[in-house]
Amino acid sequence: MYYMLALQTRPHEASTPHAAAPAASRGASFVVDGMQFAYRPGKDIFRNVSLKAAPGEFVALLGPSGCGKSTLLNLLSGFLAPNAGVVTIDGRAVRPELDELGYVFQAPNLFPWLSVQENVRFGLRMAGRLGRDEQKRKALHYLDLVDLADVADELPNRLSGGMQQRVALARALVLEPRLLLMDEPFAALDAITRGAMNEELLRLWSTLGQTILFITHDVEEAVFLADRVIILGFPPDGIDSEVVVDLPRPRERRRSRTLPRFAELCDVLLQRIAGVMESRSRRPLAPGTEPVQ
Numbered sequence: 001m002y003y004m005l006a007l008q009t010r011p012h013e014a015s016t017p018h019a020a021a022p023a024a025s026r027g028a029s030f031v032v033d034g035m036q037f038a039y040r041p042g043k044d045i046f047r048n049v050s051l052k053a054a055p056g057e058f059v060a061l062l063g064p065s066g067c068g069k070s071t072l073l074n075l076l077s078g079f080l081a082p083n084a085g086v087v088t089i090d091g092r093a094v095r096p097e098l099d100e101l102g103y104v105f106q107a108p109n110l111f112p113w114l115s116v117q118e119n120v121r122f123g124l125r126m127a128g129r130l131g132r133d134e135q136k137r138k139a140l141h142y143l144d145l146v147d148l149a150d151v152a153d154e155l156p157n158r159l160s161g162g163m164q165q166r167v168a169l170a171r172a173l174v175l176e177p178r179l180l181l182m183d184e185p186f187a188a189l190d191a192i193t194r195g196a197m198n199e200e201l202l203r204l205w206s207t208l209g210q211t212i213l214f215i216t217h218d219v220e221e222a223v224f225l226a227d228r229v230i231i232l233g234f235p236p237d238g239i240d241s242e243v244v245v246d247l248p249r250p251r252e253r254r255r256s257r258t259l260p261r262f263a264e265l266c267d268v269l270l271q272r273i274a275g276v277m278e279s280r281s282r283r284p285l286a287p288g289t290e291p292v293q
């Protein structure tokens with residue numbers, strides 16, 4: 001039932017064709033200001049990076065392997081602390097335990113011995129939020145939203161990869177985060193399932209209105225989903241550039257992908273990534289790493 005509701009009401013997408021945030025957004029803003037970060041002294045991953053997202057904005061983070069996408073996400077979630085600069089969520093210094101934050105990763109990482117419903121309920125139990133019946137009701141509500149209420153009592157190993165990832169999404173959503181951090185959440189899925197998950201994510205976002213930061217390697221996925229795509233350069237360059245995705249919403253795979261603007265935007269992103277790769281290949285080798293003649 002809730003899934004149908006999500007399909008029918010798309011306040012964000014219907015009313016704001018290009019804008020970032022739905023009118024009554026539940027999303028949190030985030031600000032990264034003058035951030036410097038290194039895992040080891042003298043080896044900066046980021047140097048003076050600044051970046052913002054408005055409440056309810058869908059931001060994709062794109063870049064070649066090793067450019068620092070996951071590191072940036074870990075800094076935004078407070079799992080890593082910057083060496084300089086600030087990271088705030090709605091004006092508060094970030095900490096991993098902030099209620100505002102939710103996570104979805106590439107692997108669903110469900111507990112195999114717990115039912116689907118118990119997996120989704122787990123975070124509420126750990127946080128001691130709500131009574132047992134209310135936790136169950138809420139878990140079922142979010143399972144319904146991802147169209148999995150009918151497998152609530154199954155164990156995860158009875159589900160396909162795509163279904164397991166939808167459970168992981170419901171598990172994040174049940175905590176009602178205002179900022180959803182997604183690290184290549186659909187990368188392990190086949191192309192058809194991935195496309196369906198992309199559409200499903202847009203439906204949920206248009207109903208729930210979180211701010212989303214979504215890491216991907218896939219330019220088409222970035223263009224289909226995002227309001228804005230941030231391209232990262234190789235360390236320590238930080239942000240290479242940004243591209244605003246001015247495609248109309250609501251977006252549907254078959255319709256959006258046939259728009260000439262869709263192809264243009266993909267092309268712009270591919271060129272930017274090629275520029276990032278090229279700038280790295282032109283970079284002088286670090287002392288001691290010159291090829292032996």
Ligand SMILES: Nc1ncnc2c1ncn2[C@@H]1O[C@H](COP(=O)(O)OP(=O)(O)OP(=O)(O)O)[C@@H](O)[C@H]1O
Nearest residue numbers: 039040045063064065066067068069070071072235
């Ligand atoms: N725990 C760590 N300790 C030291 N260096 C690290 C650590 N994690 C990542 N790095 C380095 O930081 C840089 C950025 O890594 P990161 O995983 O953030 O990149 P990424 O863009 O997410 O890559 P991918 O797309 O392959 O997942 C890389 O050079 C990587 O080797």
